[in-house]
Amino acid sequence: MPRRIHVLPEKLANQIAAGEVVERPASVVKELVENALDAGATRVDVVVRNGGKTEIRVADDGHGMGREDALLAVDRHATSKIRSEQDLAAIRTLGFRGEALPSIASVSRMVLETAEREGHGTRVVVTAGQMAAVEECARRTGTTVSIRSLFFNVPARAKFLRTTAAENRAIGEVVTTQALAMPGIAFTLDSGARDVLTLPAASGVAERIGALWGNEAAEELLPVAHRAGRVAVSGLIQRPNAARPGGRRTYLFVNGRAFGDRTLVRAADRAYRTTIAPGNHPHLFLFLEVPDGEVDVNVHPAKAEVRFRDRIGVERAIEEGVRAALAGVESTPSIGARAPVEPPYPAWMPAAGTGAFMVRETPAPYGASPSSAGGGAPVEPAASTDPAPQMTLFVTGGSAAPGVDGEGNGRPAGAPADLFAGAAPVMWQIHNTYILAETRMGLVMVDQHSAHERVLYEEIVRGFDAGVGAESQRLLFPLTLRLSPAEYALVEQIRGVLERAGFEVEPFGGRSIIVHAVPNPHPYFDAERCLREMVAELTDGSPLVDSARTQHQRIALSMACKGAIKAGQKLDQREMAELFDRLFATELPYHDIHGRPTVIQLSLNELHRRFGRSG
Known part of the structure; x- marks a missing residue:
């Protein structure tokens, strides 16, 4: 009886492997750019024609290869990046399987030109997986890989390619992703159109984002820097007031490698909850650093996904990091020039009196446990590491700013209210709906209902988290x-x-x-x-x-x-002052629970401009 099982010819095996590795021209660009970055390139130039269907060329100034390495590079499972099983648990290079070049060569006409420093250049020509020529060539240090007629010998694959414009967009996304992962590397992309993407080496991700999407896009971002256990999260996220419906930019990286993960994006979105309106989607550029062995990058043929050993810990780190970034920086809309980032009302400033609201002197940070039960019970004030920026924010009638003695020392939140009599800023209520207060930089306007929503929400959640019932x-x-x-x-x-x-x-x-x-959250x-x-x-x-x-x-x-108190409810000075105090002691004071702004700023410079003054 004849055998039914047989070993596939190498050419057919390579074409099958190419089906997993080489899905479209963008897949080729991704593999070649990753090889260039692994080779220590400081500049990567990508040229494509007809959406990469007729030509793809990737050139770099990396360390290059000698003749023997160039020949081995087009063999399956030949790589310089791993040598043992232990290396698989600590992969730091972008490529590691040794499949990319032979897989690409099996479905195209490939020319590889490479040279080491102070060495002769080598040209290797491979057509449909078969070695066609090996010869010396003139080449500076680095490598150039040219791919022509992609899928010319697999017409069934070629007919599934999309339009030139669609393939160009996919290639552009690949280059953009790698450029964000490696901002210190220069990139160019020439797709044959009039617009050529040119990205000089940048000092950081923010500068690279500005080069890609404009400085205004970069200015909408907040920095993230957080560590939770063995996971470090850094990067940039969009300010809540800048988030819009529709398309969003979400880029995730782990140990310098780009990957996709909707669950981790949802973890970041959870941190935005109650700061943006439903349907708005903020941009995310998040970089994770985890120890070797805590992430497996060898789980997807195209290396587009990864697997974390402690996935819950990674989700928690992202959510905490994004929430901390949102809590730490002002993100309120402003009329005219943007005011400095410090809160317009000092969280440590005591209210002018007990007022109509239940007095809570500087509530603990959102998520922290109160010192005792009850909506009106005082809690320990959050420690301020640097109260100085807040001390001089409000204009007062006295010689010293609120909460500052004659020597400029800040007073703790628990200090008696009458110690600062007359130092609190004057506030006005407009149409029994908005509160207006003077600051050293101009004016701030607070929506009283939105502000009280934020205060109540964080106090209720804090009580729930601590297992403490409300009074x-x-x-x-x-x-x-x-x-x-x-x-x-x-x-x-x-x-x-x-x-x-x-x-x-x-x-x-x-x-x-x-x-x-x-x-009884308030008398009304x-x-x-x-x-x-x-x-x-x-x-x-x-x-x-x-x-x-x-x-x-x-x-x-x-x-x-x-x-929460409603629009149309009249408040007195003490009630307005306490609402300010409690609002700016919350974790996310600049947005209500619907994602609407609670505070709008009007700078003094803008007032001067509108009245025709030079400022």
Whole structure:
């Protein structure tokens, strides 16, 4: 009986391998550029014609190869990058399998020209995987690989290629990704069109982004620098107020290697929750550094995916890093020139009095545990490592700025309020909706409802995270609410969480509930209206609550939205001052829970310009 199993010819085996490695012209460019970078190139030039279908040429000034290495380079599984199994666990080069060149050569006409420093140049010609010529050539140090007639011998693959414009876009994305990964390397891309991409060596990622998309795009970004355990996260993310619907730029790198991972992008998006409007998508340029052995890059034929040993830890590091970046820098819109990044109202400045709001002197950072239970209980103030930028922000009538004694020393948040009598800035309420305050740089305007939303949300979540219930007031005359069947079922399900939020409810026969106690976030709080609207929203859903991951977050979002002071509510000076104080003590003070701005700045220079002054 004849054998049914046989060994494939080498030419056919290479074509099969090429089907995984070489999907389209952009795949060829990716492999060749990675080889150039692994060779220590400081400049990489890419030329393509007809979307790479007729010609691809990648030239570099790397260390090049001698004759013997040039011949081995077109053999399968011949590589200079790994030598043992142990090397697979600590791969730091972009390529490592030794499959790219032979796979590409098997489906094209390839010419490789290379030379080492102070060595003779070598030209290797391979057609459809067969060696056609080997000869000396004149060549400076480095390597040039020319690919012509891609898939000429595999017409079934060639007919699946897309239009020239589409292939050019894919090639441009490959070069862009590698240029972001290696900002210190110069790149050029000539696709035959009038526009040639020229990227000189840059000092960092921000400069490279400016060269790719313009300085305005770079100015919209915030730096990320965070370490969590064995994972370091750095890079740049877009300011919340600059995020827009539609296409976004998301680039992920680990140990210098680009990869795709939607789950990690979602981790970054979670950090943006409540800072951007639903449907807006911020740009992300994130670089991960993990120890060797903590990431496996040998899991995808095209090396487009990686596998982390501690995936949950990586997700946590990204979410924490993005959230820390958003919390640390001002991202509010401004009219005219952008004001400095420090908060327009000092978080450490005590309120002018107890006011109508429950006094909370500098709440702890979002996510930290309060020192004791209750919405009105004081907590330890967050330590300020450098209060100096805030000391002179507000214009005051006295010789010393708020919170500064005669020697310029800042006072802690727990200092008596009357110590700074007369030092607080004057505030005005406009249409009982917006609060206006004078700063040394101009004016700030705060939306009182949006600001209070942010304050309430972070306080409620902080209480949930710490396992501490909100303070509530017993009602002399309990409320009775009749609900729909769906609403009644929901309240039964979340009674425990509602109680921790300050609402003490129990069934009262039929589809009715009785409310014995309610929270008191401010004196104008309408508990019955808030609870009814919360239950309706949680039952029916909304873009706001549907964005939450947990029931606790859903309730916190809904309660903050429904329970915050409303537009049209008159506030006195003490109430406005305390709202400022509490807002700028939150982690993300510049956006409400819907992603809308809470603060808008008007610079003094802009005022001068509008009034025709020289400034």
